Amino acid sequence: MTPIDLNADLGEGFGRWRLTDDEQLLSVVTSANVACGFHAGDAVTMRRVCELAAERGVRVGAQVSYRDLAGFGRRAMDVPSAELTAEVAYQIGALEVFARAAGTRVSYVKPHGALYNRVVHDEEQAAAVVAGVLLADATLPVLGLPGSRFLETAAKAGITPVTEAFGDRAYTDAGTLVPRTEADAVVTDPEAVVERSLGLARDRAVVSRSGARIAVAARSLCLHGDTPGAVELARRVRERLETAGVRVEAFA
Incomplete structure (x- = not known):
């Protein structure tokens, strides 16, 4: 049975405001998607999460995300390619400083929210994100949806693509995520869950919103940190996987 990585979105606070229980989730997951200041996070938070992860x-x-603190990076935005490339590289570079100071390093890149969903189909935006990764560090793998333009573009550029699935998101029959603007998307x-x-981990499949069984071959499973009761849910997921004989380990 192929091992599965458990990732969670962490560091999604700003100043005195905190959304995720970073310390507790880091005792469950194997990979931490750290907000880099554009949809959430700030310098102090990034440093703290890197230290805890290390x-x-x-x-x-x-x-990485669109520059959208007010909308938590979940609003559709049109950003010129050159600007998006620079901003992706900027976010990676900022996190790398704190990761190295903590004795670790940035091991991969994952788009967030609206950017994540946009690069599933949008070749231009996907290419811009890939260019940003290449600008920052061409050795970094990228995490994304199976069959997405993003992972296809990354692979063509020599970047390692890593497929991802979501236990708490509804799927369409095409294998994409149901938009959060629609009912029952979560x-x-x-x-x-x-x-x-x-x-998803054992059978590489999930039931879509219409009831169809669809194949989803993923190396990493996302556990959203902003879900109510996220820590206990993450623990239950990991315990269920390990009880079923699924090996849980990081991909990077």
Whole structure:
């Protein structure tokens, strides 16, 4: 059985405001997608999460996004390619400073929110993000949706693509995520999330919103840190996977 990585979006606070329980989630996940200041996060938060991740042996990933603090990076934006490339590289570079200071390094890159979904189909924006990764560090793998333009473009550029799945998101029959603007886009029942996560890790499949069984070959499974009860849910998912004989380990 292929091992599965557990990743979570962390460091999604700003100043005195905190959204994710970083310390507790870092005791469960194997990879941490750290907000780099554009949709959430700030210098102090980035440094703290890198230090905690290094202490626990958790891989640090740069979660890059559109510059959209007010919208948490989940609003559609049109950013010129050259600007997006520079901003992706900028975010990776900022996190790398704190990662190295903590005795670790940035191990991969994952787009966030609206940018993540945009590069599934948009070749121009996908190419801009890939160019930003190349500008920062061409050796970094990138995390994205199976079959996306982003992963295809990354592979053509010599970047290692890593496929990702979501236990708490509804899927379309095409294998894409149901937009958050639509009803039932997020799976909220904890037991359903646990069982869907097991199906994705063990069977490489998930049931779409219409009831169809679709193949989803993923090396990493995302556990959203901003979900209510995220820590306990993450623990349940990991325990269920390990009980079923699924090896949980980082991909990078």
